Amino acid sequence: MGNLGGLIPILIMFVLFYFLLIRPNQKRQKSVQMMQNNLSKGDKIVTIGGLHGTVDAIDDRQIVIKCGDGSRLTYDRSAIREVTESAASSPSAE
Numbered sequence: 224m225g226n227l228g229g230l231i232p233i234l235i236m237f238v239l240f241y242f243l244l245i246r247p248n249q250k251r252q253k254s255v256q257m258m259q260n261n262l263s264k265g266d267k268i269v270t271i272g273g274l275h276g277t278v279d280a281i282d283d284r285q286i287v288i289k290c291g292d293g294s295r296l297t298y299d300r301s302a303i304r305e306v307t308e309s310a311a312s313s314p315s316a317e
Contacts, residue, residue, distance in 0.1 A: 259300045262286065265310030270302045278310075 266278045276288035288296050
């Protein structure tokens with residue numbers, strides 16, 4: 224019975240770590256993955272490096288971004304941090 228008393232605080236600590244650290248991180252990763260999978264041509268995006276641009280073409284693993292000066296850059300889909308404006312909600316979608 225003495226071993227059980229020492230095991231309960233460790234179990235409580237693991238449960239707290241799960242609900243405070245692991246579970247929120249899994250939700251965040253899932254939402255980022257969903258955002259990256261739902262990218263479409265014309266979306267205004269920001270990369271993890273801070274590049275702002277518009278999605279010009281999409282492949283399974285790569286994405287071509289059109290920058291403000293007209294240049295086109297190729298990035299991995301995983302490099303997209305956020306969508307600032309969706310092409311579906313934009314009135315001037317191409």
